[in-house]
Amino acid sequence: MAKVWRTKQIERAGVNAFRAVMESAGHIVQEIDGGNDYGEDCYLSFTHLGQRTGDITAVQIKSGVKYRRATGYAIPCGNHIDDWMRSRIPVIGIVHDPEMRMLYWVNLTKHLRESFTQGKRPRSVPVPEAATLDRIGIEVMVREVRDFIAQDYGRSQHPVTFRSSLSQALRKRRYERERFFEDAPPGGRPIPHFAGEANFLERYPKFPDHVVNIGFCASILAVSAMMGPGLYETARSTxxxxxxxxxxxxxxxxxxxxxxxxxxDSNRRRAKWMRHGADFMLLSGWYFAIGVYLPTTPWPVPEIAQVIYASAVVSMVQAVLLYGGMHYVADELSRRRRFRAVQQVADSSEQDRGGTVSGNK
Known part of the structure; x- marks a missing residue:
């Protein structure tokens, strides 16, 4: 049977640990097939607030205690030094310590470029022991790598075009805006221009409702006042x-x-018909008021229509006031009777409990 190599298990444990940690933080890990492994084991796509940011990095994962050094860890460059340094997307290195059960990271591309600028060609890249991938370390890594991408984006050997410059500026602007809101305190950043209004509304929370009610009443009063002369002329016809x-x-x-x-009114159906009746009175009154009072109107109102409307309004007013008033008075009397009955039952129950307690003593 095929033998399972211990080194393969250790390497796979590092990949699994990195995938679990980053996916738990909401980021996307896409593994590279082993046959196409040329110095990168997977790609890491960053997300923010559940959406992809468009920033991506390649990842080289090393697992095992053999990468320990006297201080921290190190990732050997081997034949990948030029690939990591010249990569269009940053390559980060991950070291998995199976005994410590910890992950450590370093920006391979950034370190190698700085080393070559100083005339050095390192054989390995040191990984600081403080660069852990815990909850806070992931945030630090994401921020630093995305900063590096934002600074390095668009840098290439090809001539810079207006389109690439504009894309780079927009990308940097979007990244700065995301960072601005990421660093906001709980609840979001304050808006000082509207602090006074917010303080006033916190002190008087019912003020908007009062303004709406006053505006509604004022508009109804204005409409009623404008309707008055025309309605009076309509009534004078009879x-x-x-x-x-x-x-x-x-x-x-x-x-x-x-x-x-x-x-x-607690009865929604009856309340709806009450509102319909008020709407009918307002619209019909407005129709007759304009048609009668104005000398030139698009709808001349015949005198017979005025007589019928004046008589119908009287009948409707009588029906509403008599039926509605008597109905609501009867409901109120019934409510009071039920309340007294319930109160009497409660009082008698209280007296019974008091007598039982006295008897037990």
Whole structure:
């Protein structure tokens, strides 16, 4: 049977540990097939708030205690030094210590470029022992690698075009904006321009509701005031001066009665019909007010229509006030009777418990 090599298990343990840690942090790990391994074991795509950022890095993973050094760890370069240094995307190195069960990281591309700038060609890249991939270390690694990508993006041997420069500027702008919100305190960054308004609303939380109610009432009052002359002329077609004034008063009282009762009625169906009645009075009153009061109107109102409307409004006002008022008074009396009955049952139960306690003593 085929033999399972110990070194293969150790290498696989490093890849699995790196995948588990990074995927638990929400990032995407895509492994490279072993036959196509030329110095990179997988690709790491960074995410932010559940969305891909577009930043990607290659990863070289080394696993085992043989990569320990007197201080920290080291990743041998071998034949990959030129590939890691000239890579268009950064290559980071990961060392997995199976005994410590820890992961350590280093930016291979950055370290090799700095070394070549100083005229050095290192045989290995040191991995600091403090560069761990724990919860905080992952955030540090992601931030530093994305900073490196943002600074190095667009650097190539080809001429820089306007499109590449614009893309680089937009990418850097987006990255800075993401960093700005990542470093925000709990709850987000404050907006000082609207701090005064926010303080006022915290002190008076009901103020917006009051403004809406006042605006609604003011608009209804304005519409009612504009309707007054035309409705008065409509009533004059049937009634005298005093009766027309009384008719107009009943019109407004009934309208406000329907609106106010519909707001407090617990029966939704009845409240809906109350609102429909108020809407009908407002729209029909506006129709007759404009058609009668204005000298030129797109809809001339015949006198017979005015007589019918004036008589119908009187009947509707009587029905609403008599039926509605008596109905709600009856409901209130019934509610009080039920409340007294429940109160009496509660009082008698309290007295029974008191007598039982006294008897037990």
């Amino acid at each position: 009634y005298g001066v005093f009766s027309s004034t009384l008719w107009l008063l009943c019109f407004y009282v009934t309208f406000w009665f329907l609106i106010s009762v519909a707001k407090v």
